Amino acid sequence: MWNLSLGKGSLVLSNPNRAIGTIVNDWTHSTVSVYQSGTPVGINTGYFYTCNTSCWQNIPTRGLYDLAETINQISTQTIANIDLSLQKGVWIRDNICFRLRLDTFNALNTVLFPGPNTNPGDCCAHFITGSGWTGFWTVPEIQQNFPRALQVSGKTTF
Incomplete structure (x- = not known):
């Protein structure tokens, strides 16, 4: 928490009268x-990659596969969020604020x-009017953040 340099004892309006001080002090x-x-x-992981005909093939029943469960070189979007708070104190009397x-x-x-669609069975990326892009490696237009x-x-303290 930082005191703003405004009002009594600060750099700007350091000695205001009572009316101005009520507005600019204690921010x-x-x-x-x-x-x-x-x-x-x-x-x-229900698919494996071979570039014979369609590249992505279903894993046969009891088949072995070597496809990693995560791809560390590709990640979901970075989260950058800022919350701000501004407070103003008004002293009513010496001991009431x-x-x-x-x-x-x-x-x-x-x-x-959200992250991209990672289901190879969803075929190639294609655009659908009214809902946007869909398919393998596309990112949905749905937002996951809070507005x-x-x-x-x-609060009154005394």
């Missing part, structure tokens, strides 16, 4: 940032898409 700001790398993409707080979750409205949310709260 604080805080943030929570999350930055995560995506997870490795899992592959549907009202604090107003505004919180924003996913403040920059960062979009998070930006605002929360306002107030």
Whole structure:
């Protein structure tokens, strides 16, 4: 949490009168940032790769396969999320303070898409009007993030 350089004892308006001081004094700001790398993409292990005719073949009953369950070189989208908070304290008397707080979750409205379709049986990528791209290695247009949310709260301490 950081005190903003505004109002009594700060760099800007360091000695305001009472009316201005009520507006500019006692502001604080805080943030929570999350930055995560995506997870490795899992592959549907019901298929194996041979480039004879269709490249992707069903594994025969009791057949052996050597296809890895995850591909570490390909990962889902990186998560970058920022939550912000702004607080204003208003001193009513020497021992009574009202604090107003505004919180924003996913403040920059960062979009998070799911991983790609890893089922080789879904054939080649193709576009369907009204629903977008579908097929092997395509990423759906469905968002997995929470939308930006605002929360306002107030608290009196004495």
